[in-house]
Amino acid sequence: xxxxxxxxxxxxxxxxxxxxxxxxxxxxxxxxxxxxxxxxxxxxxxxxxxxxxxxxxxxxxxxxxxxxxxxxxxxxxxxxxxxxxxxxxxxxxxxxxxxxxxxxxxxxxxxxxxxxxxxxxxxxxxxxxxxxxxxxxxxxxxxxxxxxxxxxxxxxxxxxxxxxxxxxxxxxxxxxxxxxxxxxxxxxxxxxxxxxxxxxxxxxxxxxxxxxxxxxxxxxxxxxxxxxxxxxxxxxxxxxxxxxxxxxxxxxxxxxxxxxxxxxxxxxxxxxxxxxxxxxxxxxxxxxxxxxxxxxxxxxxxxxxxxxxxxxxxxxxxxxxxxxxxxxxxxxxxxxxxxxxxxxxxxxxxxxxxxxxxxxxxxxxxxxxxxx
Amino acid sequence: xxxxxxxxxxxxxxxxxxxxxxxxxxxxxxxxxxxxxxxxxxxxxxxxxxxxxxxxxxxxxxxxxxxxxxxxxxxxxxxxxxxxxxxxxxxxxxxxxxxxxxxxxxxxxxxxxxxxxxxxxxxxxxxxxxxxxxxxxxxxxxxxxxxxxxxxxxxxxxxxxxxxxxxxxxxxxxxxxxxxxxxxxxxxxxxxxxxxxxxxxxxxxxxxxxxxxxxxxxxxxxxxxxxxxxxxxxxxxxxxxxxxxxxxxxxxxxxxxxxxxxxxxxxxxxxxxxxxxxxxxxxxxxxxxxxxxxxxxxxxxxxxxxx
Numbered sequence: 001x002x003x004x005x006x007x008x009x010x011x012x013x014x015x016x017x018x019x020x021x022x023x024x025x026x027x028x029x030x031x032x033x034x035x036x037x038x039x040x041x042x043x044x045x046x047x048x049x050x051x052x053x054x055x056x057x058x059x060x061x062x063x064x065x066x067x068x069x070x071x072x073x074x075x076x077x078x079x080x081x082x083x084x085x086x087x088x089x090x091x092x093x094x095x096x097x098x099x100x101x102x103x104x105x106x107x108x109x110x111x112x113x114x115x116x117x118x119x120x121x122x123x124x125x126x127x128x129x130x131x132x133x134x135x136x137x138x139x140x141x142x143x144x145x146x147x148x149x150x151x152x153x154x155x156x157x158x159x160x161x162x163x164x165x166x167x168x169x170x171x172x173x174x175x176x177x178x179x180x181x182x183x184x185x186x187x188x189x190x191x192x193x194x195x196x197x198x199x200x201x202x203x204x205x206x207x208x209x210x211x212x213x214x215x216x217x218x219x220x221x222x223x224x225x226x227x228x229x230x231x232x233x234x235x236x237x238x239x240x241x242x243x244x245x246x247x248x249x250x251x252x253x254x255x256x257x258x259x260x261x262x263x264x265x266x267x268x269x270x271x272x273x274x275x276x277x278x279x280x281x282x283x284x285x286x287x288x289x290x291x292x293x294x295x296x297x298x299x300x301x302x303x304x305x306x307x308x309x310x311x312x313x314x315x316x317x318x319x320x321x322x323x324x325x326x327x328x329x330x331x332x333x334x335x336x337x338x339x340x341x342x343x344x345x346x347x348x349x350x351x352x353x354x355x356x357x358x359x360x361x362x363x364x365x366x367x368x369x370x371x372x
Numbered sequence: 373x374x375x376x377x378x379x380x381x382x383x384x385x386x387x388x389x390x391x392x393x394x395x396x397x398x399x400x401x402x403x404x405x406x407x408x409x410x411x412x413x414x415x416x417x418x419x420x421x422x423x424x425x426x427x428x429x430x431x432x433x434x435x436x437x438x439x440x441x442x443x444x445x446x447x448x449x450x451x452x453x454x455x456x457x458x459x460x461x462x463x464x465x466x467x468x469x470x471x472x473x474x475x476x477x478x479x480x481x482x483x484x485x486x487x488x489x490x491x492x493x494x495x496x497x498x499x500x501x502x503x504x505x506x507x508x509x510x511x512x513x514x515x516x517x518x519x520x521x522x523x524x525x526x527x528x529x530x531x532x533x534x535x536x537x538x539x540x541x542x543x544x545x546x547x548x549x550x551x552x553x554x555x556x557x558x559x560x561x562x563x564x565x566x567x568x569x570x571x572x573x574x575x576x577x578x579x580x581x582x583x584x585x586x587x588x589x590x591x592x593x594x595x596x597x598x599x600x601x602x603x604x605x606x607x608x609x610x611x612x613x614x615x616x617x618x619x620x621x622x623x624x625x626x627x628x629x630x631x632x633x634x635x636x637x638x639x640x641x642x643x644x645x646x647x648x649x650x651x652x653x654x655x656x657x658x659x660x661x662x663x664x665x666x667x668x669x670x671x672x673x674x675x676x677x678x679x
Contacts, residue, residue: 006485017473208469215433215463216486217455371435
């Protein structure tokens with residue numbers, strides 16, 4: 001009988017006897033997948049707006065009503081004094097100020113044009129930017145409606161107008177959970193896989209069992225495989241749990257086949273676990289291993305294309321992402337889940353992952369030394 | 373792998389040196405060590421903490437590479453024949469290093485199976501030891517008492533019937549009764565033809581070895597049978613005592629015949645300067661000549677070595 005079988009037996013016993021590992025594997029994905037996508041919503045709601053209305057006319061009222069009924073804005077200050085509104089920004093109570101000047105309505109009717117003033121609190125850049133854009137859209141719509149209702153049809157098209165309409169392919173309703181949840185699932189198995197494998201050999205070093213193992217005729221490859229295989233299986237279990245939650249909670253069913261995802265995930269996990277074991281063979285204690293894997297995770301996640309688009313990074317950063325396994329998996333995941341890509345479509349990233357897996361695990365076996 | 377035919381020596385160490393570099397300082401853990409251990413004998417390495425005992429063990433068990441010299445275990449060179457050596461040695465590190473989250477039986481089974489053997493096959497060898505912990509075979513190893521951990525570790529080191537057994541401070545932190553039991557077991561294993569190299573900081577255990585090597589600061593101070601070591605000690609030793617032991621220690625240093633004095637249990641031991649006349653002790657002091665023990669020899673050798 002191969003010694004590998006006994007090593008695997010031992011590893012599985014140890015894993016299932018460690019209540020912390022079981023908790024990490026089953027509870028962590030459930031909580032993360034339910035909470036994180038809600039927090040990672042890109043749509044900005046609850047933008048606090050202060051309106052300075054110097055006109056108090058039916059038209060200004062209608063515009064204010066349109067704004068507040070849009071669900072995006074929350075009216076926190078309504079006055080005719082700009083300084084009061086500015087105070088709202090100073091106190092961080094308001095994100096935007098919209099000022100409607102005196103004569104807003106009369107100018108609109110008499111001169112067919114008027115101006116409104118928009119002030120943005122740029123401390124929270126994303127909120128300010130999006131808020132201003134939303135508001136501009138609303139004002140523009142208001143403008144169009146006004147033209148239709150007031151101006152005579154004959155003079156309507158005096159000025160050429162280009163209007164853009166867009167349709168969102170692969171995610172028609174731009175449901176953010178469709179691209180966030182699969183991405184978060186990738187981060188999740190990366191975190192679990194990297195941390196568990198990084199700690200494992202180090203723990204044997206810390207409690208001294210590695211000494212006892214090293215004087216036995218166990219082969220290095222068997223030892224490393226014995227560490228790799230259990231976590232590989234656990235990783236696939238975590239993905240399965242993740243997809244179950246994605247389906248039950250968010251109704252996400254990949255457009256492509258699960259098989260495609262599992263094939264890629266199987267190779268991907270070998271890369272992540274191999275990396276963890278590599279850290280493990282170099283680190284001397286669990287603290288070192290945790291710090292290194294945490295550092296790598298930060299880079300993997302922030303440069304993985306989940307939160308920020310890789311295409312908008314500077315070129316050198318894009319080069320780094322080519323060595324980031326997370327970036328490959330997130331891209332593949334989205335392609336399969338949203339676009340329905342098959343194995344043939346993802347063969348290039350799959351091949352790259354395979355090369356990573358071979359190289360990293362070979363390195364891990366080499367760097368694990370039974371003698372010092 | 374060429375096997376060196378040597379029926380007499382199971383372990384041959386010749387001129388082995390090993391130093392560690394920490395920062396800019398180089399510490400010599402082993403300095404030109406040489407000795408031989410006869411096949412089937414019980415050899416003791418006696419020395420204080422930090423003497424280099426564990427380093428030597430790790431070299432002989434193929435865990436550590438060394439700088440200079442040559443070492444052979446059971447006919448195989450430690451550097452080149454480590455694969456063969458790992459199949460035929462048993463090692464019990466100073467620190468308990470079995471899996472604490474596995475049960476007694478699982479640990480034993482695991483180590484048996486990675487040596488491609490079974491508990492049943494070699495049960496007769498470990499029976500005397502394992503029988504004592506067998507009632508607790510379903511208990512996690514981490515929950516065992518110190519003495520029981522020791523027995524489990526010894527069982528695991530023996531389960532593949534090694535020809536050479538390395539025990540690094542096996543009795544440190546173990547109670548007196550378990551210590552005695554443990555040494556009785558070693559005598560039994562010797563009968564089975566297993567060569568045993570054991571290290572200990574306890575001098576009283578030295579008397580139970582066939583041969584001892586006194587080791588201090590990476591150097592071997594002397595190798596002999598315990599009886600010869602004490603018999604060949606050339607100096608005379610008196611034990612002295614009075615009501616003011618602390619003052620006596622200071623006072624005795626001034627006596628003309630005193631070469632060295634140190635506390636030893638209820639007495640102080642006074643080593644007489646070679647060539648000095650028959651010592652005459654001041655009144656009020658209870659004094660008597662004694663046979664030197666291994667400890668006395670060791671303390672004397674250490675002192676010579678330091679000078």
